[in-house]
Amino acid sequence: MLVETVLLRRRAIAKLTELPGSAGWLLTDDALQQASAAMVALHRARRLQGNMIHDVTCSIGTELAALRAESVSAVGSDIDPVRLAMARHNLRDNTLLCRADALRPVTRGAVVLADPARRSGARRRFDPRAYQPALDALIDAYRDREIVVKCAPGIDFDAVARLGFDGEIEVTSYRGSVREACLWSAGLAEPGVRRRASILDRGEHFTDAEPDDCPVRAPGRWIVDPDGAVVRAGLVRHFAARYGLWQLDPHIAYLSGDELPSGLRGFEVLDQLGFDERRLRQALGALDCGSLEILVRGVDVDPDALRRRLGLRGSRSLALVVTRLGSGTAARGTAFVCRPSR
Structure with a gap:
């Protein structure tokens, strides 16, 4: 167990080093693979400033740590007692944590943040209904709340729409790699925006509300x-x-x-x-x-x-x-x- 922890911490350096206090974290292989890169989580936290957040799949605490770093009030819950214990160790503060099923709301009024599992062992789940918890079940459980859901970057946008989601889908890249897609319910999205691309290295954002006048021509220089x-x-x-x-x-x-x-x-x-x-x-x-x-x-x-x-x-x-x-x-x-x- 000690050897595994040391190896995981070495792997975590490239992914979480910008996240304050993450150097001595307890980790699991699955949790580290699914955790957002620190800069992606911090970007999301900045978008959530001014809101109270309930991370309903808090796992080892990555998103909660990013929210804390950006001075966003948050509570966390997870159904897995081991990961919840790791989150308590990793966060080392007064962040309120509890064991709860993500599909059974235990807070009121807070913006819901969810990161459903997209792997089954070594296999990826491509159907959003196969996520754990399922994306359609998450949307239904919090239809009367603002919700943010982290998804795989290859998620089928049309499939998401068929589940009844009508907010913004943001695709984020960092260091030349597409990292994830994130669903933002309509109340958290910029008016008129349904798709956004965020290039964190350049601090650039593109949306479908911008002009798209673009001719087709022969190659230039x-x-x-x-x-x-x-x-x-x-x-x-x-x-x-x-x-x-x-x-x-x-x-x-x-x-x-x-x-x-x-x-x-x-x-x-x-x-x-x-x-x-x-x-x-x-x-x-x-x-x-x-x-x-x-x-x-x-x-x-x-x-x-x-x-x-x-x-x-x-x-x-x-x-x-x-x-x-x-x-x-x-x-x-x-x-x-x-x-x-x-």
């Missing part, structure tokens, strides 16, 4: 791959409109422009050709390419396998953007050989 949270939230056009970019294809997330917006990573187009491995090998060889970053959308290509088959021997680091342009019989695989901006 630069190709931009929007942050994964923007893509997952379906806000690519909104992202493009804010930065003055355009789409290469109405169904593909890659964007283009003649100028690279400040702070964004982009790929300067050096060559464009139909996707053909022989021609690609020749083009990359002519550019002295030795290492290659490969981005793929809309085409069935394994980047690692393609990289091995190309057998590059040069000294230059380049990027390859492979995508599908057009639809129906006019659809074609296209490859852009690029120089990454950084």
Whole structure:
């Protein structure tokens, strides 16, 4: 048990280090996997400032610690006595904790925060009705309350709507990785917003209430791959409109422009050709390419396998953007050989 605790604490450093007081926490493997990264939990806590919160699935106390760090009043409960005991040890303050079933309300008036389990052993649960507790049961149990529910980033938005949820779905990314989707009931959402992408590293937020005027045009000097949270939230056009970019294809997330917006990573187009491995090998060889970053959308290509088959021997680091342009019989695989901006 001691060895396991030490190993878990080492793994927790990358995930929870920004959370005050988390260095000596008691953890379980499942609880650590499900816990939000500290910056994501702190972001959520800031959105909840000014409210009283009841974390009905408090587990080892991650969300409660983030709420405390942002001076948000909160109480916690969990049905698992072991995790509840760990939370008491981890929080080490006067946070009110009790054992309770998340589907049986024990508070009144507080905003409900829930993080239902999305794993069964090593297997992920993709159906929100298979969460523990089930998402539809949570929504029904607190239909007369404001509620915030942490979900897997790949959750089916249409399935959530069919469960009767009519609030905001926020997709959050941190350090280049999409971390989670979070449901915010209508009373906690910005008026008119149903989808939001939050890029915590940049402090940027995009919503479906913003303009989405975005033309489809031929490639310009630069190709931009929007942050994964923007893509997952379906806000690519909104992202493009804010930065003055355009789409290469109405169904593909890659964007283009003649100028690279400040702070964004982009790929300067050096060559464009139909996707053909022989021609690609020749083009990359002519550019002295030795290492290659490969981005793929809309085409069935394994980047690692393609990289091995190309057998590059040069000294230059380049990027390859492979995508599908057009639809129906006019659809074609296209490859852009690029120089990454950084």
